[in-house]
């Protein structure tokens with residue numbers, strides 16, 4: 263196909279759009295690929311649509327290759343299925359809700375788990391029908407709090423979402439593995455660098471989960487990685503657990519007066535004055551010797567406010583996102599929760615919690631943590647609090663701390679939770695070296711949903727023994743419009759876009775430079791020959807546009823090969839330039855088509 267710039271519905275802009283925060287947004291608007299319709303909502307113009315369709319095609323081919331079958335759901339959906347899974351409410355402000363003329367509730371789907379589950383339930387009833395994977399490439403709607411960076415975080419965006427249905431866990435593992443491999447192929451074909459990072463299942467309540475992050479400074483996701491290849495979402499990092507210590511000879515704990523020491527800093531300073539330690543004993547006290555007990559308030563999906571205490575080494579801050587991601591299994595019900603530090607009002611309801619002096623253990627004042635009884639609060643500890651470790655911690659009495667409180671001897675806990683900040687330099691859990699932090703954009707997400715949705719919506723099949731079993735599901739997403747933005751983001755320079763061949767809106771951009779009729783005739787002929795050779799061509803045939811503007815537009819649009827027909831024509835040559843490297847060569851006119859075809863083929 264030859265797209266003529268004299269006819270193409272395109273206006274390139276010299277000025278950056280005022281709301282654009284990142285290069286991809288700026289350039290996609292300036293190069294005439296997209297236009298903003300409303301915050302986070304974009305119109306696709308011909309060139310943008312061409313790139314989008316190419317990304318979709320790659321995704322579709324790889325989904326088809328693993329045997330997933332394409333369907334297409336409406337984006338406008340009734341409330342009921344989302345009510346059954348509680349997501350009508352749980353989704354909170356992110357959900358676009360609306361009513362029809364009769365007052366019935368509808369929503370614009372933010373994701374389609376419910377509909378896929380119901381569709382399969384509608385039509386299938388036997389293990390013989392499974393495994394099954396279905397997918398769609400569809401608009402999603404989320405009222406994002408901060409639609410930013412153009413297509414990277416839209417309020418309407420296109421996602422490829424697929425769902426797998428299996429009769430047992432082994433089947434789910436296989437479906438998950440197939441999707442994982444397909445995703446790696448998709449991103450490799452698109453030329454988009456991604457790292458699969460371990461993620462937590464979070465409120466969705468499944469088990470295994472990985473995100474495919476494209477590393478970039480502008481990413482909103484922080485993750486950690488080691489030189490040895492470990493990569494994980496901060497929420498999913500597991501702590502290297504120290505070995506437990508034999509405490510049979512550990513001295514008994516003792517309570518000391520430590521007036522005015524409600525903070526770790528003041529406690530450490532006071533400890534070094536009041537109870538100096540010998541070098542053999544570990545030297546001066548540091549924050550890492552203290553056990554800090556932080557009271558958190560969890561708002562359950564029912565609205566109930568529950569206090570939870572987490573015990574962490576005093577030199578580490580509590581990371582609420584990590585707590586939130588990992589606390590689910592300790593709570594009485596599943597679902598989205600609210601989480602914040604407890605306030606004074608919360609503490610007042612538990613008079614045994616003495617602010618600044620909270621500690622676990624029985625024989626030490628009026629202890630409340632890790633004890634049976636009415637005032638018992640859920641007490642969770644960081645994995646570093648292993649049996650035999652000895653701590654300085656609150657004595658649950660104003661102005662008093664206890665020294666040498668031994669874990670497993672003097673106090674216990676209800677559970678171990680990943681809840682503290684992950685720091686650069688912390689060891690990777692797989693022994694592959696120290697962790698460093700990096701930023702990325704989530705391009706895709708694969709997720710073992712398990713039976714949550716199938717249970718809520720009663721998707722069951724008969725197994726081999728004629729018994730009804732709940733189907734186990736996986737859910738897998740690729741951000742298709744986000745991929746277009748990420749590709750623009752990682753393939754541009756100060757002159758404009760520079761598409762990888764796999765997604766470029768054309769293979770070659772032919773520019774007729776100058777005024778001579780011979781130039782336009784030659785450019786016209788070359789464009790036709792390139793088209794006949796099977797290439798997609800953009801041909802800048804605009805008669806009265808200056809060479810500067812034409813070259814500027816060619817570099818802004820970002821087609822990988824630019825073929826200029828101009829002054830060299832009298833010597834029988836045209837200039838062929840690689841958009842990315844900037845390298846240009848004069849090639850004989852009659853060799854030009856072969857040259858370009860080779861460049862396209864060799865990618």
Ligand code: ATP
Nearest residue numbers: 413414415416419421704705706707739740741744
């Ligand atoms: P994020 O953390 O970036 O909000 P998410 O965890 O909400 O993403 P999922 O619900 O797993 O994302 O959706 C699957 C994929 O859809 C994501 O991996 C991402 O590529 C894409 N996606 C999600 N939200 C948006 C959005 N607002 N705009 C564009 N793409 C999105």
Ligand code: MG
Nearest residue numbers: 356404406415
């Ligand atoms: Mg999101």
